[in-house]
């Protein structure tokens with residue numbers, strides 16, 4: 564039986580670090596970015612516009628790296644989580 568992407572993502576486990584592995588300069592999102600593409604390409608919906616402002620949260624991140632490549636405004640800084648933290652994929 565096949566599982567939906569949403570159900571597959573729900574099987575993953577994350578050990579959160581207090582230090583975010585992704586930081587977003589939301590001032591850039593709010594002022595100069597016209598396309599807001601990361602709100603559409605992030606599979607975990609970590610980028611959302613709330614009250615006309617970028618609201619980024621790293622807690623549901625699956626470390627795919629898409630936002631780093633998608634953002635053409637230099638707003639995203641990405642590094643691997645510190646050792647022992649981050650996501651563990653259950654179904655590959």
Ligand code: SF4
Nearest residue numbers: 592596599601634636
């Ligand atoms: S593409 Fe970059 S600058 Fe634009 S909303 Fe996404 S993170 Fe912000």
Ligand code: SF4
Nearest residue numbers: 605624625627628630
């Ligand atoms: S690394 Fe992937 S899942 Fe994490 S915030 Fe960026 S696009 Fe979303």
